[in-house]
Amino acid sequence: LVDLNGAIATWVVEVLQEIGDPLSLYGDVSDFQTHAAQLRTVQAAVSEGVASASWTGPAADTHADTWRQYTQVIDQAATNLEQAQQSLANHADNSWTIAREVVGLLLEIVEIFAAGLLLSWLFAGLSDVIWARAAPLMEDIVQLLNEYRAMMSNFADTMRSYGSVAGRIGDTVETLAVQYAPLYLRAYPGFYIAQAVPRLMSGQPFDWGAAAWQTAIFVGLDGSLNLVEDALEGTAVGGQVKDAIVDGIDNVAAKLGFGGADIAASDGAAAVTDEAAAADSVVPDGAATQPATPDSAAAESSAPINPTVDGVPDIATATAAPDAPLAILGPARIELPAPTLQPFHFNVEEEFNNVNRAFESAGGLGETAPTLAGDAAEQAAVDGRPSSAVPTAAPAVAEPALPSPAGEVASAPAVTPADTGVPAQSTIAAPESAASAADTSPVPGSAAADFPAEVPGQAIPPEGPPVTTQVTWAPFVPKSVGGSFYAGMVREAINTALGNGATGLIVAGITGEQVDPEQLGLSVGLGGVMAGVRQTLYGALPVGESFSYRGQPEDAPGAQRWFAEIPNQFSYYAMYLAARLGVTEAVIRQPVSTELSLGN
Amino acid sequence: VGFRESVDAGALMRMSDAFRSASEETAAAGTNFSQHPAAGQQAFGAGDASIAARDAYAATRDLMATTSHLLASLLGGHGRALAEVARLYRASDADAADVAGRT
Numbered sequence: 288l289v290d291l292n293g294a295i296a297t298w299v300v301e302v303l304q305e306i307g308d309p310l311s312l313y314g315d316v317s318d319f320q321t322h323a324a325q326l327r328t329v330q331a332a333v334s335e336g337v338a339s340a341s342w343t344g345p346a347a348d349t350h351a352d353t354w355r356q357y358t359q360v361i362d363q364a365a366t367n368l369e370q371a372q373q374s375l376a377n378h379a380d381n382s383w384t385i386a387r388e389v390v391g392l393l394l395e396i397v398e399i400f401a402a403g404l405l406l407s408w409l410f411a412g413l414s415d416v417i418w419a420r421a422a423p424l425m426e427d428i429v430q431l432l433n434e435y436r437a438m439m440s441n442f443a444d445t446m447r448s449y450g451s452v453a454g455r456i457g458d459t460v461e462t463l464a465v466q467y468a469p470l471y472l473r474a475y476p477g478f479y480i481a482q483a484v485p486r487l488m489s490g491q492p493f494d495w496g497a498a499a500w501q502t503a504i505f506v507g508l509d510g511s512l513n514l515v516e517d518a519l520e521g522t523a524v525g526g527q528v529k530d531a532i533v534d535g536i537d538n539v540a541a542k543l544g545f546g547g548a549d550i551a552a553s554d555g556a557a558a559v560t561d562e563a564a565a566a567d568s569v570v571p572d573g574a575a576t577q578p579a580t581p582d583s584a585a586a587e588s589s590a591p592i593n594p595t596v597d598g599v600p601d602i603a604t605a606t607a608a609p610d611a612p613l614a615i616l617g618p619a620r621i622e623l624p625a626p627t628l629q630p631f632h633f634n635v636e637e638e639f640n641n642v643n644r645a646f647e648s649a650g651g652l653g654e655t656a657p658t659l660a661g662d663a664a665e666q667a668a669v670d671g672r673p674s675s676a677v678p679t680a681a682p683a684v685a686e687p688a689l690p691s692p693a694g695e696v697a698s699a700p701a702v703t704p705a706d707t708g709v710p711a712q713s714t715i716a717a718p719e720s721a722a723s724a725a726d727t728s729p730v731p732g733s734a735a736a737d738f739p740a741e742v743p744g745q746a747i748p749p750e751g752p753p754v755t756t757q758v759t760w761a762p763f764v765p766k767s768v769g770g771s772f773y774a775g776m777v778r779e780a781i782n783t784a785l786g787n788g789a790t791g792l793i794v795a796g797i798t799g800e801q802v803d804p805e806q807l808g809l810s811v812g813l814g815g816v817m818a819g820v821r822q823t824l825y826g827a828l829p830v831g832e833s834f835s836y837r838g839q840p841e842d843a844p845g846a847q848r849w850f851a852e853i854p855n856q857f858s859y860y861a862m863y864l865a866a867r868l869g870v871t872e873a874v875i876r877q878p879v880s881t882e883l884s885l886g887n
Numbered sequence: 888v889g890f891r892e893s894v895d896a897g898a899l900m901r902m903s904d905a906f907r908s909a910s911e912e913t914a915a916a917g918t919n920f921s922q923h924p925a926a927g928q929q930a931f932g933a934g935d936a937s938i939a940a941r942d943a944y945a946a947t948r949d950l951m952a953t954t955s956h957l958l959a960s961l962l963g964g965h966g967r968a969l970a971e972v973a974r975l976y977r978a979s980d981a982d983a984a985d986v987a988g989r990t
Contacts, residue, residue: 326958500979
């Protein structure tokens with residue numbers, strides 16, 4: 288009897304330990320709700336301030352567009368928090384109900400053994416009867432434990448789905464930060480100053496005031512062009528055109544020995560160097576209304592890329608030339624809802640619809656059984672992992688060992704997982720659809736009828752390295768020659784040409800000055816070509832973008848990388864503007880003699 | 888200069904302040920969310936599935952807090968950008984006034 292009591296006590300403790308205390312989850316529910324409410328309060332307050340400020344003009348349009356995207360991101364974050372809060376509350380409810388059921392059964396078992404203990408003084412051999420009564424109750428507990436594990440797995444999937452959404456929101460925030468913050472912060476002060484350099488060097492006056500508002504016009508135009516180009520590149524045709532250009536140039540460069548075929552690096556670089564890309568943002572050319580450049584690398588963000596692991600190009604799928612240097616694979620530091628660094632266009636409606644569809648197919652939020660993906664490949668896409676990385680089987684789950692009656696091991700009606708009819712070992716296999724889980728019949732006569740039915744092959748969360756959630760930056764990978772060409776001679780050239788032309792006409796319309804066709808033509812054609820060359824060289828030369836990023840740690844914050852690029856960008860701007868001024872004056876045959884002129 | 892956007896630099900500065908304030912509030916909210924002790928093993932239990940669920944839950948909380956801090960950074964940067972724009976407009980106005988005065 289002592290041994291039996293000890294075995295029963297051990298088993299009860301193991302059961303209770305596995306169940307845990309779901310009540311303590313309720314304390315966390317309010318955290319999510321409070322945080323979501325705080326974000327919405329902030330959004331409302333700023334929206335009110337933005338709406339009350341009367342501001343019109345190109346810069347105001349850019350500002351309004353930026354704020355519109357901010358509000359969308361904040362709304363996404365708040366909605367994500369609210370849905371996570373709802374799932375957590377439902378999970379706590381269901382867990383607590385199971386826990387109560389288990390505790391009730393345990394008490395009943397204890398009562399049976401307590402009664403048996405007393406009666407055994409009177410009737411020998413009563414232990415068989417006791418076990419016969421206790422065994423079905425233990426079986427129910429084992430089944431409840433299996434359901435609890437299934438629920439835990441589903442909860443883990445649910446949390447991963449929210450984490451995945453949060454990761455995407457984080458990506459969007461980062462994308463906005465690197466695309467728009469530089470647009471304001473560097474475009475204005477950086478180019479604003481750089482454009483004065485060639486004029487001051489050549490002894491020409493520079494109108495700082497005019498340069499300010501003309502810069503604003505160009506920034507607005509350039510931002511609009513970038514958005515349009517991003518959208519075009521997001522189409523199948525646009526993506527193919529871009530790929531054809533990049534791949535074609537890379538192949539030519541490889542044949543010429545310029546190492547242009549480190550495609551794996553180039554494509555991945557388009558993603559991981561987005562912050563550098565944003566650094567290419569533009570600005571106009573001050574008084575001469577000959578603005579500068581577009582955000583080229585950011586443009587590459589929407590292009591199809593090789594399969595990657597956490598934003599690192601998959602070397603196995605790269606089509607590098609035999610002699611091309613291999614892409615350096617960085618350590619995968621983000622294991623769980625891996626917030627990749629690839630800028631992407633977050634479609635909040637689609638993302639949340641995916642989650643909601645999974646919820647609905649599982650029977651609603653109360654079932655806590657959403658999985659974003661219906662198959663391994665889709666799940667891999669959600670997690671940013673290759674499908675091959677999706678675990679297809681989970682390790683065996685050990686049942687709390689059932690006690691055996693003392694001294695009657697052989698004859699005891701031992702309850703085994705097989706007896707319960709419930710697979711003791713869960714496997715993920717191909718992620719079970721939530722619908723199939725819902726179709727499974729609940730365990731009759733148990734509280735399980737109120738819960739998600741047992742799922743044969745129930746998903747057990749994949750095991751792997753410890754989860755880290757720090758959002759870090761992937762290693763900088765330089766662009767290929769083709770990528771640099773596309774960023775420069777395609778996007779930069781187009782943006783600068785169109786931006787210069789439109790800015791020139793707008794400025795002429797505002798100031799009432801006559802448009803000089805020759806000057807305008809030079810501004811459009813020459814400005815576009817030279818800006819394209821500048822941007823191409825910036826991406827391709829060792830002393831360009833790569834030089835800016837030398838020595839930058841992989842986990843450097845975006846701001847650090849951005850600031851590291853300023854001096855290099857500034858020098859490229861200044862050299863480009865000085866060269867363009869010289870070429871322009873040579874073409875129009877009105878050179879300005881300065882102290883720098885040879886022979887003077 | 889002959890042209891100015893329709894803008895009040897003072898209004899821009901107030902908007903900038905609103906963004907900065909929003910940034911601080913968002914950062915504080917994110918910090919509070921991340922610092923509040925999340926439910927641990929006691930709540931989820933000690934089984935393998937429970938541990939995985941707990942890990943996923945903790946990771947999600949961390950990621951959400953990180954998102955809030957990124958939002959705060961974004962709002963703060965935008966506020967600083969607005970202040971810079973306001974400063975440039977003021978400088979532009981001063982230049983215009985100076986030119987007009989000399990003319």
